[in-house]
Amino acid sequence: MHRVTACAEQCADSHLAALITAAGAAALEAGAILRDLYGKPHQINHKGAIDLVTEADVAAEQAIIAHLNAAFPDVGFLAEESSAPPTAMPTTPCWIIDPLDGTTNFAHHFPWFATSIGYAEGGEIKAGAIYQPLLDELFLAGRGCGAWLNQKRIRVSQTAELRQSLLATGFPYNIKEKIDEVMDALTSILPRTQGVRRAGAAAMDMAYVACGRLDGFWEINLKPWDTAAGLLLIEEAGGRVSDFRDNPFSPIDNEILVSNALLHGQLAAILTDITY
Ligand code: IPD
Ligand code: CA
Ligand code: CA
Numbered sequence: 001m002h003r004v005t006a007c008a009e010q011c012a013d014s015h016l017a018a019l020i021t022a023a024g025a026a027a028l029e030a031g032a033i034l035r036d037l038y039g040k041p042h043q044i045n046h047k048g049a050i051d052l053v054t055e056a057d058v059a060a061e062q063a064i065i066a067h068l069n070a071a072f073p074d075v076g077f078l079a080e081e082s083s084a085p086p087t088a089m090p091t092t093p094c095w096i097i098d099p100l101d102g103t104t105n106f107a108h109h110f111p112w113f114a115t116s117i118g119y120a121e122g123g124e125i126k127a128g129a130i131y132q133p134l135l136d137e138l139f140l141a142g143r144g145c146g147a148w149l150n151q152k153r154i155r156v157s158q159t160a161e162l163r164q165s166l167l168a169t170g171f172p173y174n175i176k177e178k179i180d181e182v183m184d185a186l187t188s189i190l191p192r193t194q195g196v197r198r199a200g201a202a203a204m205d206m207a208y209v210a211c212g213r214l215d216g217f218w219e220i221n222l223k224p225w226d227t228a229a230g231l232l233l234i235e236e237a238g239g240r241v242s243d244f245r246d247n248p249f250s251p252i253d254n255e256i257l258v259s260n261a262l263l264h265g266q267l268a269a270i271l272t273d274i275t276y
Pocket of ligand 2: 098100102225226
């Protein structure tokens with residue numbers, strides 16, 4: 001818990017510091033649940049043809065909501081396993097929660113998943129936490145205060161040319177309908193880079209752009225719980241977040257492009273031609 005408060009205390013705004021503390025503590029609590037359940041047999045149900053939900057998604061979400069509700073009883077929730085995807089950003093204060101980002105990985109015992117918690121007020125993300133429990137890596141951010149990985153301040157990479165970049169993308173659950181567009185984007189971008197990863201947890205892709213391990217990331221059809229915390233991490237670490245045409249991004253948008261800022265124009269120039 002010290003690693004959470006040590007970052008939060010660096011925010012002059014005490015309300016924001018309390019929000020970061022709550023998000024970080026709830027993410028650690030959820031992560032402990034995921035770590036515990038990871039090696040055990042899973043109960044797997046289908047939300048869609050390839051969209052899974054396990055006992056761990058539900059247990060982690062319940063723990064997060066209980067924790068945050070006790071800390072901030074007046075704040076609402078947008079949580080993947082108990083809320084419908086919204087058509088507009090909430091205007092009242094709201095936690096935006098993905099209890100287990102990377103459920104398909106988790107269900108297959110592929111060790112790449114995270115908990116993501118964002119806090120939105122007036123439609124803007126103000127605080128965020130992403131926790132990878134198997135690596136014990138906790139990413140935190142507060143609007144105007146900075147971004148941290150396990151207490152160390154993080155910055156995006158300095159890579160300025162695509163041919164020196166390592167990028168990531170994801171494949172949406174409606175891949176059958178969008179396969180041509182998804183492959184068009186990959187075909188256009190992949191040969192210009194040192195590599196494109198598709199590891200299966202969008203929140204981690206974004207956290208990795210924030211800390212400079214990746215130089216950029218794009219995907220379609222993500223939901224606010226996938227992107228809320230990650231976008232703040234990237235902005236606070238000096239990166240950029242937009243749609244494919246370099247317009248301002250909202251977590252309800254259907255496309256997201258994030259980068260270290262230096263590569264943003266080059267990536268948007270390619271993606272602007274892809275129509276989804
Ligand atoms: C999914 C993961 C994946 C991305 C999908 C997301 P979930 O989230 O982030 O990387 O490609 O689009 O929906 O369902 O594992 O929480
Ligand atoms: Ca997710
Ligand atoms: Ca999820």
